[in-house]
Structures are given as structure tokens and as C-alpha cells.
Amino acid sequence: MDTTPRAVTRLIDEFHRLPGIGPKTAQRLTFYLLRAPKEHALSLAEALTQLKDKIVTCAICQNIAEENPCAICRDDVRDRSIICVVEEPLDVLALERTREYRGLYHVLHGAISPVDGIGPEDLRVQELLTRIRREPGITEIVLATNPNLEGEATAMYLERLIKPLGIRVTRLARGLPVGGDLEYADEVTLIRALEGRREV
Amino acid sequence: MDTTPRAVTRLIDEFHRLPGIGPKTAQRLTFYLLRAPKEHALSLAEALTQLKDKIVTCAICQNIAEENPCAICRDDVRDRSIICVVEEPLDVLALERTREYRGLYHVLHGAISPVDGIGPEDLRVQELLTRIRREPGITEIVLATNPNLEGEATAMYLERLIKPLGIRVTRLARGLPVGGDLEYADEVTLIRALEGRREV
Numbered sequence: 476m477d478t479t480p481r482a483v484t485r486l487i488d489e490f491h492r493l494p495g496i497g498p499k500t501a502q503r504l505t506f507y508l509l510r511a512p513k514e515h516a517l518s519l520a521e522a523l524t525q526l527k528d529k530i531v532t533c534a535i536c537q538n539i540a541e542e543n544p545c546a547i548c549r550d551d552v553r554d555r556s557i558i559c560v561v562e563e564p565l566d567v568l569a570l571e572r573t574r575e576y577r578g579l580y581h582v583l584h585g586a587i588s589p590v591d592g593i594g595p596e597d598l599r600v601q602e603l604l605t606r607i608r609r610e611p612g613i614t615e616i617v618l619a620t621n622p623n624l625e626g627e628a629t630a631m632y633l634e635r636l637i638k639p640l641g642i643r644v645t646r647l648a649r650g651l652p653v654g655g656d657l658e659y660a661d662e663v664t665l666i667r668a669l670e671g672r673r674e675v
Numbered sequence: 676m677d678t679t680p681r682a683v684t685r686l687i688d689e690f691h692r693l694p695g696i697g698p699k700t701a702q703r704l705t706f707y708l709l710r711a712p713k714e715h716a717l718s719l720a721e722a723l724t725q726l727k728d729k730i731v732t733c734a735i736c737q738n739i740a741e742e743n744p745c746a747i748c749r750d751d752v753r754d755r756s757i758i759c760v761v762e763e764p765l766d767v768l769a770l771e772r773t774r775e776y777r778g779l780y781h782v783l784h785g786a787i788s789p790v791d792g793i794g795p796e797d798l799r800v801q802e803l804l805t806r807i808r809r810e811p812g813i814t815e816i817v818l819a820t821n822p823n824l825e826g827e828a829t830a831m832y833l834e835r836l837i838k839p840l841g842i843r844v845t846r847l848a849r850g851l852p853v854g855g856d857l858e859y860a861d862e863v864t865l866i867r868a869l870e871g872r873r874e875v
Contacts (some may be wrong), residue, residue: 478771482725
């Protein structure tokens with residue numbers, strides 16, 4: 476006989492549906508919220524409810540935003556001659572944290588992956604090409620897709636489309652991660668690090 | 676400039692407030708829900724909202740339940756002569772999963788912890804004593820608090836209160852976990868395993 480209240484098992488199930496949340500973690504979170512003040516659970520519920528209502532997609536860079544166009548695309552201080560192409564909104568966050576990149580972005584919302592049935596038509600590729608053709612000031616496209624099979628395929632695909640337009644296409648450097656250990660670097664990373672070696 | 680929509684950062688913050696959810700996991704969960712169908716986030720929000728509304732505390736065993744008294748306390752098939760005392764509702768779940776224990780429970784909702792300022796008066800100890808005095812059929816109290824400092828202190832405290840009432844007080848066995856490796860067992864567990872050794 477399962478004697479757990481339905482409201483409890485339901486929340487455990489809901490947490491368990493989230494990626495990376497196993498049954499034990501789902502249980503732990505649920506019982507934590509049971510003990511915590513009611514406001515805690517309610518404020519999480521409210522944040523979830525508002526998540527999609529208050530969010531739009533920027534018609535220019537396709538990133539998620541509060542307003543359309545987004546704050547980055549509207550920002551006059553940013554360098555409009557360079558567009559960094561990424562797979563996901565989280566990648567924009569990661570690049571913004573560096574405080575080094577001052578250009579614009581374009582979010583593809585995925586990568587080409589024949590295994591998962593994702594082709595270029597499922598990504599915001601057309602929007603990128605239209606953008607490049609319409610805005611004459613663009614001089615460089617930085618392909619910042621993930622350094623894995625899907626990301627590489629996507630970058631190669633975009634490179635072949637954009638280069639003929641007479642625009643400089645670059646990619647993020649491959650090499651040893653800073654703070655990493657050469658001993659533990661995989662072969663492909665080491666090969667890329669050797670290929671990309673620079674005079675000091 | 677932080678360019679992330681407020682609705683997104685708010686949900687990241689809310690997830691991050693949960694125990695064991697770091698900033699990276701909170702981000703990952705939020706962006707997962709952004710991509711997932713709207714119903715997913717809303718159904719989690721609903722489960723959170725209903726969590727406390729539909730839950731009561733059983734006046735007998737102090738466990739969380741849908742009805743008062745709870746399903747276990749109402750169950751006529753269970754052995755009413757034995758009460759297993761646990762710290763949390765999750766412990767009841769764990770013991771129920773064994774399908775071996777057929778007695779009743781008593782949930783303390785915590786353990787004695789002077790460091791955290793939790794004394795016996797913060798636990799459901801009085802309710803346990805009243806229960807033992809009121810119901811004459813009780814012959815055994817199994818102390819199933821956690822095998823750590825707080826759990827041991829709580830068990831010792833309860834033992835001293837209950838034994839004088841002429842009721843058998845037992846504790847869960849300490850020893851090597853099944854499937855574990857003697858080589859990796861800590862010293863205290865090994866000492867307890869030796870103390871509790873049985874003739875075969």
C-alpha cells in the first residue's frame with residue numbers, strides 16, 4: 476500500500492520529469508518544500524507560471540528577451556559589424572560573462588543533428604542569412620557552436636553559406652582549457668592545441 | 676549589463692534556493708523549461724501550489740497525510756502493538772518499501788541537535804508519550820532515528836523516557852550495509868558490526 480499523499484507523489488513526479496533530477500533528488504526537494512514556509516513553494520510556482528508569459532523572442536538575434544528587439548540588439552554602444560552565432564541562449568550568457576565580446580549575437584536554437592532528425596530548417600539559419608543580407612555593415616561572423624559533432628557540422632554548414640557572401644567567417648579557438656592539465660587533455664584537444672599554437 | 680530577462684533570472688534564483696541545486700543546475704532547469712511545452716512548467720507550478728493545501732498532519736502518528744488519521748493509522752490489518760519512531764516522513768517511506776514492517780509509526784519531525792538549537796520540545800515527543808500512555812496494547816517501541824550524532828542523542832533521550840513505562844525499547848541493528856565492501860567500511864560501522872555479530 477502506498478501511503479504517501481497524492482499531492483506529495485505528484486510533486487515528486489513533476490520534479491523527476493526535469494532533466495538530471497533522479498527519484499531520490501525529487502523526493503528530497505519535495506520533502507524540503509513540505510518543511511519550508513508555504514511562501515517558498517508558492518514563489519517557485521509563481522516564477523514557473525510567469526516564465527513563458529513574460530518572455531519574447533528577439534526578432535533580430537532570436538535570443539529570448541523581455542522586449543523585442545532585445546537589450547543587446549537595441550544597445551547602441553555594441554559593435555554592429557560582428558555577429559557571434561551560438562546554439563542556445565545559455566551560450567550568450569556565458570559569452571556575456573567574459574565582458575570581452577562587444578558585438579551582437581545570433582541564437583540558432585539548436586545544432587544540426589541527423590541522428591535526432593534536426594536539420595538546418597529547424598534552426599534559425601534563414602533568419603541569420605536574411606540578417607546578413609539586409610544589414611550592410613556586417614564584416615565578421617564568429618561561429619561559436621559547441622566543440623562537438625553537431626556543433627562542428629553546424630559550423631561547417633554555415634561557413635559554406637556565409638563565405639560566398641564575402642564576409643569574414645571565424646571560429647572560436649580550440650586548445651587546452653585554462654587551468655586544465657596537459658596530462659588529462661584528450662587527443663583531439665591536444666591536436667587542436669598543436670595546430671593552433673602561436674609564437675610567443 | 677545583464678541582458679537575461681527578469682522572468683528567467685527569477686526562476687533560476689528560485690531553483691537555486693532549493694537544497695542541492697547549484698547555480699549551473701538552476702540555469703539548466705530553467706532553460707530546459709523554456710524550451711519545453713508551456714504545460715510542463717505550469718503542471719509543476721500547480722503541483723507546488725497544491726502541495727501544502729491538500730496535506731494534513733495525522734494527529735496520531737504525526738506523519739504527513741491526505742486524511743486525519745492517516746491511512747496507516749486507520750489500517751486494521753497492521754500490528755498496533757509496535758511503534759517505529761522515525762525522524763522524518765521520508766523514513767516512513769523507506770521502511771514501507773521494505774514491505775517487512777507491519778506495525779505503526781511515529782514521526783518526530785527532526786532530531787535533537789543542540790548545535791542547531793533543536794531540543795526535545797521542538798519534536799513530537801510529547802505526542803509519542805501521550806500515545807504510549809493512552810493506548811494500552813503497545814508492547815514495543817523501535818527507535819529508528821538516523822545513525823548519526825543527532826539521531827543517537829534523540830534515541831538515547833527517548834529510551835530514558837520510555838523504558839520506565841515498562842515497554843520494550845529496541846533499536847535498528849548497526850552493521851555492514853548489504854552489498855557493501857568490508858574494506859571500505861568506516862571504523863565505527865565495523866565496531867558496531869562486531870558488537871552485533873550473530874551465531875550462524
